[in-house]
Amino acid sequence: VFLGWSKCRGGRKVGALTYNSEVPQSTQQGIYMENGSGGFLADLTFVGGNFGAYFGNQQFSTSHLVFVNCKTAVQVHWDWAWTMQDFVIEGCENGLVVTGGAGGEHSTGQSLGSLILMDTIVANTPNGIVTSLHAENSTSFLLQNVGFFNVKTAVTDSLQQRTLLAGGDEIYVESWGFGRMTNKDGVGAFVNGEHIPAMNRSQELTGVQYDKMKPSLFTRRRPKYYDVPANKVMNVRALGAKGDGKTDDTAVLNSILSGAANTSSVVYFPFGVYVVKDTLRFPMGSRIIGQVWSQIMGTGANFEDEMQPRAVVQVGRPQDPPGIIEIQDMMFTVSGPTVGAILLEWNAQEVSKGSAGMWDSHFRVGGAIGSNLQKGNCPKNTGQVNTQCKAASMLLHLKPESDAYLENVWAWVADHDLDQPNRDQIDIYVARGMLIESKKAWLWGTSSEHCVFYQYQISGASNIAMGMIQTESPYYQPVPKAPQPFRTGLFPNDPTFNECSTSDARCYSAWALRIIDSSAVYILGAGLYSWFFDYSQECLNTNDCQNRAVEIQQRSDLWVYNLCTKAIVEMVTPIGGVATLAKDNINGFLSSILAWLEGSKDVTGQRDFEGFQLFTLNGLRNQNVPETCKTALSAKVLCDFWVSMFEEPGYRGTLGNKTLTDSVCDSGCGKSLQSWFDNVNAGCQGYNISGEIPTLHGGRMWAGYNETCLKDPETGLYCNDLIAEFSSVTSIREMPQSEMCSECYINRLALMQSSSYSIYDDNYKSDLELVYETCGETGPTDTPPPVSPRPDEGSTLCVSEKWHTVSQGGASCEQVASINNVSAVALYSMNPQIFDCNSIPDNTELCLPLSCGRIISYTDQDTCSGLEAAHDFEPGDVQRFNPWVYRDCSNLAGAIGFFGNLLCAALQNGEYVHGTPGSGGDTVTPHPGGTGYTSFPIDPPNNATIAEGTTIKCGRWHVSAEGDSCATICLSSDINIALFVAANPSLGSEYSECTSSLVSGNAYCSGPTYDWEDTEDL
Incomplete structure (x- = not known):
């Protein structure tokens, strides 16, 4: 045996060549792997021997393994899930041998559970694949984009001695397999050696293409820097960093990293623990290499505020141009308490495929000396949450617009204390695992474990390829019930668990994977496990440690292959759809499905309402508010679009249509509005948005929803519909007492009085006082404080x-x-x-x-x-x-x-055409509600005088003419009047004075740039 390999997650073997005897009687093996929970292998070549590789492991990823003249190239004797990609098998007797299956239905034995072989060439090998296909619920096996060249039999059933897939000189297999499959209609069935629908293979995600085959998914091995001269390697220790686990290295490391990026140097971190007390920035152009997982450890006050999460390490900055980022052999960690820490924030955009990548780098939170998150601080089963053990807000955030290539990345929240002899279990709390919002990302051989909300969330992303992901839920859940002990709403699409019944504790456990509003997502192997229910493993006997594993919302072009779960009732839960149950897909020790294709063609997980935004992130770019505030403001409101009309203040009467009212009054809408309001109120406290309190518009919608959806407790009818049928009178004093004193009428007025976001004023106050007096009721009648200044009639x-x-x-x-x-x-x-x-x-x-x-x-x-x-x-x-x-x-x-x-039947106010007096720039269709900002400044119009004080950082100009009003200028330019007068101070601060202050012939800025208020470059 050349190499015995029994490894845990995070281990890697790359780049080796093994030579074994090529005589027929040879018993030599290139690699012998008997067990473990791995792992990643890549770029290995095996020549000769009885077995090139003899594999067995829980879950594993292997890429670009080459086998030449072996008796058997690869034999897999057991696994739960395996993804094999880009194999080359040449001149062997047997290509891939699968020994046995997982067993029949309800079998507890485990041989081979689930395997994908993809992007592979088998040539000049008589027996391409030899397997034993027992019956339904046996091994899930998938071939995808595999070419057989000069192969006698492509796939053989060794037990029944029959050919499952014939060989030949040139046999191309796009997608073929056997196992349980859920089709595009959500129907599950066993597929016995048939064509399996193949994913679209987005060009964004593909790399090399072998002759007569489709392009393989892109891979890139970690760079070696053999040709980099010594004077281009910057040793951080030699340049002043301590790495002693005590000294604050933030300033010196940021200086080194900045200099290295500017000189195309490699930054070398010798083994050590580098403490940072503020964000460490990896600039674009950085090439970083550690030594046996050199640690970056965040600690201190900057990372202790849950409401203001902060990156420990930031890779690139938002809006940085595309470039190169290469990180390898690093570890990211914290020394608690650090509830506000984001261990790694990734903004990098690649300049070429794979140029923004991270290899063999891991996340570890707690369970080690120096972390302040060990048994002494954070023992299990104490009956309460120790807030000092709330260790991070998130492990890894792939930000919108970013690109990322990740290979062999393990994100682990400690479930036990590594540095105690007994490895005692501990309670460490991290809210979120990996949040993926990228426009393109590859994740090969990654794992995320023990986070409270989710392990992986793909949100608003596109072009995502994931090859063998692995997750575990926290051992302590559901005590406390998720999302406790954290606040939701601080990051996009945080799960709230509001859908869970209080009596169903198994619902309150972390999601393994959530996919929301994303496209072109390819999952190629997943092992999703739940081992405990409040530290008890009795649930393994009934396979119900938790209810749900994968949530899908509003997505198509989603392809999931070889999904494996343990002790989770629902394998896949599409919103509004039928869940795929583990009990229907038992495969030995686990449950597995060969393919889940319900979201491959049509939208699956379709919400009742697509939702709408009150603000967009782009529109908030120039607002000086925290990121958590912007996230809360830009969250989708999952309601009927009609609800957005409540943004304007007004009395909410009957809608005149029960079907419409039922849709507007959807209970989920009320929860969504409340969530939006609560999160904005918490995240934006103390800030204003364009002179208004941040909750103003959403608060009005929530008040409008409540006023519209109030029901009569006796009949169940909408109160507004009942009130609309009341007697017609000219004064409230003329109302029949039975109507005035009805629960609907009293409660309707009282509801308005209870909210500052309603139009309750002194007139309604008088009405409510009269109602209480007449009907013998009591209650508050005072006018609530206004949420925004109430303009007088003249303004x-x-x-x-x-x-x-x-x-x-x-x-x-x-x-x-x-x-x-x-x-x-x-x-x-x-x-x-x-x-x-x-x-x-x-x-x-x-x-x-x-x-x-x-x-x-x-x-x-x-x-x-x-x-x-x-x-x-x-x-x-x-x-x-x-x-x-x-x-x-x-x-x-x-x-x-x-x-x-x-x-x-025409646009309101028509279209405004650039170049004429009173116009507003390019041809503009007025749709009030745009951001008002522009990206780049332009010169002001010729023969026009710039109004006094008007900013020159302007990308859209308006030359005033007789008859203009500020209102029509704002509409034609899609700019908020508050921003318009701010950019043109000569118009005064009072909106009512704006029109009278316009000077005919003057040029006014109707589209300031996002940075118009910055003065440092003027």
């Missing part, structure tokens, strides 16, 4: 500066809209004094929205496409002219009962 801003007074006899929104050629929906949104669109009282003064130019009528039978065809519109124009209409047009008919049957 009310009307976008169009046009008004309409309702004549005697009242009017409806539809009638006012028809007379003035405006949108009824916009009219309602802009005028909070409209309680009921079907009955606007006499003498009500209404601010008119901008004119549509043209309006059309429709019926409840019309569709968007039908209206577009009938009126010669372009596809999508109905939504373009009427932004309140859903993308699928489903709310069109329901709006008639409340708003009437009129639609805008």
Whole structure:
């Protein structure tokens, strides 16, 4: 035996050549691996011998192994899950031999459980693959992108002595296998040696292509730097870093790393523990190599605030140009308490495939001397959470727009104390494992274990390839129940576990993997394990230590192969879909499925509502608020889009349509609004957004939701619908007592009084006082403090500066809209004094929205496409002219009962064309709600005077002309008026004075750049 290899996770063997005897009687072996929980092997060549490699392990990744003239190239005698990629087998008698299977249904024996062989060539080898296919629930085996050249039999069943897949001179196998498969319709069945649908292989993720085969998935081995001269290697110890586990090395290391990146030098960290008390920055251009996992240890006050998470190590900065980052043989850790630590934040973008990569580098939290997170501090089963053992917010964050190549990376939160003789179990708390938001990433041979929320989360990402991932849930869960002891909402799409029933403790355990709003995701082998329920292993007997492993939300182009779980009831849980159960897919000791394809073609895990954002991260770029605040503000609100109309203050009356009201009042929407509000309130405390409190718009929506969805406790009907049927009176004092004193009417007013985000004012205060007096009820009636300054009548801003007074006899929104050629929906949104669109009282003064130019009528039978065809519109124009209409047009008919049957058939206020007086720049369609910012400055218009004090950091200019108003300028330029007056201080600080301050012929900035307030480069 050349090499005996029984390794745990994190171990690696790369780049070796073994020569064994080529005589027929040889019993030599290149590698003998009997067991373990690995691991990663790559770039090994085996020549001769009885076995090139004799493998057995729990889970493993092997890449680019070459076998020449072996009797048997590879024999696997046992595993749970294995991913073999880019093998070359040449001139052997047998290519791959699989000895036995996992056994029949309910078998507890384990031979080979699950295996993928992909991107592989088998040539001049009589027996390509020899296996024993017992029956249903035996080994899951997948071939994908495998070429057989001059092979007698491609796949042989050794037990039944039959050919499963014929050989030949040139046999290409795109995707073939046997095992349990869940198809695109969510139906599970056993596939007995058949074609398996193959993933799309995004060009972004592929590398070399062998002749007559599809391109292989990209791999890159770690760089060796053999050609780097000694004067280009910077030893951090020689340059002043201590690495003694005590001295703060932050400043000296940041200086060394900056200099090395600027001189294309390699930075060498000799073995040691390098303490950093603030963020250590790996600049783009860095090439970093450690020695036996040199440690970067974060500690100190900068990492102790859960509400302000901070990176211990930051790889590149946001907005850095693409480049090179190479990291190998490093370890990232902390010395607690460090609840706010993000051990590694990755912003790097590659300049070529694999140029931003990390190899053989690991994360370890606790369980070691110097961590302050050992048995003495953090023993198990104490009955309470020791906050000093809350050790990190996240292990690894692959940020949006980043690219990453990760190979052999193990992220471990200690479950036991490594440096105690008895290896005692301990309670260490880390909220999140790996959050992947990249636009492209490869993860080969990675593992994430023992985090509270999830081990892996792929969120808003694309082009993600994962080859053999491995997870374990925390041993202490569900005590405490997830998400305790951490706060949710500080990072995108944090799970809340709100869907769990309080009586179902097994629901409150960490997700192994979540995939949310992502595309082109390829999972090629996964071992997801749960070994304990509150440190008890009795649940292994019933295979129910926890309920769920993998959550899918709103995704297609998702391909999952060879998924294996242990003691988890639901293997895959698509939101709104049918879960794939472990009991239906038992495969020896584990449960496994060959392929889960429900999300391969169609959207799976489809939420009731796609959701909408009140703010975008890009739009918040120039806001000087913490990252956690931006994350909270930009979170999706998972509600019917109608709810977004509550952003404008107003009385919330009946919607006139029960189906619509039921959709608006979805219970999940209420939870989503509350979550948004609570997270923004916590993450943005003490800050303003464009002069407003951060919770303003979401708070109004939440108040509008509550006021709309209030129900009569006796009948279960919506209170607003009941109130709409009350007697018509001119004063509340004329109301019949039975109506005034109804629970709906009392509770409706009381609900408004309870929120600063409603339009409750002195008039409603008088009404509520009268109701309480008349009905013998009591309760608070005071006006809640305003969340924003209430403008006096003289300072009310009307976008169009046009008004309409309702004549005697009242009017409806539809009638006012028809007379003035405006949108009824916009009219309602802009005028909070409209309680009921079907009955606007006499003498009500209404601010008119901008004119549509043209309006059309429709019926409840019309569709968007039908209206577009009938009126010669372009596809999508109905939504373009009427932004309140859903993308699928489903709310069109329901709006008639409340708003009437009129639609805008042209843009509100028309289009503004650059170059004429009063215009706003490029051809602009006014859609209020844009960021208002521009990316790059441009010169101001010729023959125009820049207004006094106006910023020159401006990418969009407006030359004022007679008849202009600040409102129309803002709409045409899609800029918030607060930003407009800030960039043009000559217009004053009061919005009501803005229009009168405009000077004809002056140029005003209507699109400042994101950095317009920075003065250092002026």
